[in-house]
Amino acid sequence: MNVLIVDDSPLMRAMLASALTPTGAAVTAPATLDDARTLLGMPGGVTDVDVLLLDLVMPDTDGLTFLRELRAHPHLEDLSVIMVTAMQEEDRLDEAFAAGANDYVTKPVRPGALCARASSAARLTRALRSRREREAELKMLNDRLADLNAQLETLSLTDGLTGISNRRAFDQGYERALALHTRTGLPVTLLLLDIDHFKRYNDTLGHPAGDACLQQVARVVRSQVNRAADVVARYGGEEFAVLLLDTHLQxxxxxxxxxxxxxxxxxIPHPAHPLGQVTVSIGVAGHGLSGMVSLKDAADEALYRAKAAGRARAVVWGETDAAPAT
Incomplete structure (x- = not known):
């Protein structure tokens, strides 16, 4: 064990060091408090001291003041401190324990008692440090696990091909949006998009090109939805969904x-499309619809009407079919 002796008397320092000889302890007895602070890693650092023998009464900075000073440093919280006190000073021990002392010995010191108390104190210091290290390791592992769980949650809500939200994420956002609408009356608008003639695209250019097309369309759609609270998702196959919170139909x-x-x-070139490039049809619907039509069903019906009207256009549920955007 490593023992540090802080005492203003050179004779007392020598006597304490001699008394600890049977324990085989590495004893350091600095002549000044500044040297003791350095060995203790103060004002901030590390120390290998296991036990501090601290004189209760010293002429300049007394033991209680020094004890309060060192206990203010987190890396010294686990250090075992044994106060060394004269018999007539025992009435101050309550203050010492309140300041963070672990034990005490009285002068004249009995070597056997000192060795036993110092050895016990050293075991306590090392046990507390070991526990703190384990706690730090456990916290690090828990933090790492939380990060991994967050990553897994993100992956579980992300479409692997396009990088936007997947159907599971959309369904969760959809339920939250409807619940928010019920509580607050804030409007919710849903867009369902379908890539026009996508089967022809795959048949003409192959599925790898089809995957690249889906990625490009997803990027375009995502670029036009600017609010983080809104949801842009791959709804299924070549179909996408955009859920707009606090947004009216217009x-x-x-x-x-x-x-x-x-x-x-x-x-985006589409050789099998009448227009020669990739287009989408869009159905738009807002919550608060009359009758029993759900928001999804209304958007899906509007999407069907957009396709029936010639594709490459948006149709709002409940309005007349729209012409394609110009």
Missing amino acids: GGRCVADRILAALRDAA
Whole structure:
């Protein structure tokens, strides 16, 4: 064990060091408090001291003041401190224990008692340090596990091909949006998009090209939805969904028109399409619809009407069929 003696008397330091000889302890007895602070890693650092023998009464900075000072440093919280006190000073021991002392010995010191108390104190210090190290390791592992769980949760909600939200994430967002609408009355608008003539695209250019097309369309759609609270998801196959919170139908129609225009500007080639490039059909619906039609069913019906009207356009449920965006 490593023992540090802090005492203003050179004779007392020598007597304490001699008394500890049977334990085989590595004893250090600095002449000044500044040297003791350095050995203890103060004001901040590390120390290998297991036991501090601290004189209760010293002429400049007394033992209680020094004890309070060292206990203010987190790396010294586990250090065992044994106060060394004269018989007439025992009435101050309550203050010492309140300040963080672990034990005490009285002068004149009995070597056998000192060795036993110092050895016990050293075991306590090492046990507390070991526990703290284990706690730190456990916290690190728990933090790492939490990070991995968060990554897994993100992966479970992400479409592997396009990198946008998947159907599971959409379904969760959809239920939350409807619940929010029920509580607050905030509007919710849903866009369902389908890539026009996508089977022809795959048949003509092959499935790897089809995957690349899905990725490009997903990027275009994502670029036109600017709020983090909104959900852009791959709904299934070549179909995408955009869930817009606190958005009325007119706002949803504006987003749909932006998507149509952005895809036109992207000009993704589609040799089997009458227009020669990739387009989408979009159905737009808002919550608060009359009758028993659900938001999903309304958006899906509007999407069907957009396709029936010639594709490459957006149709709002409950309105007349729209012409394609220009």
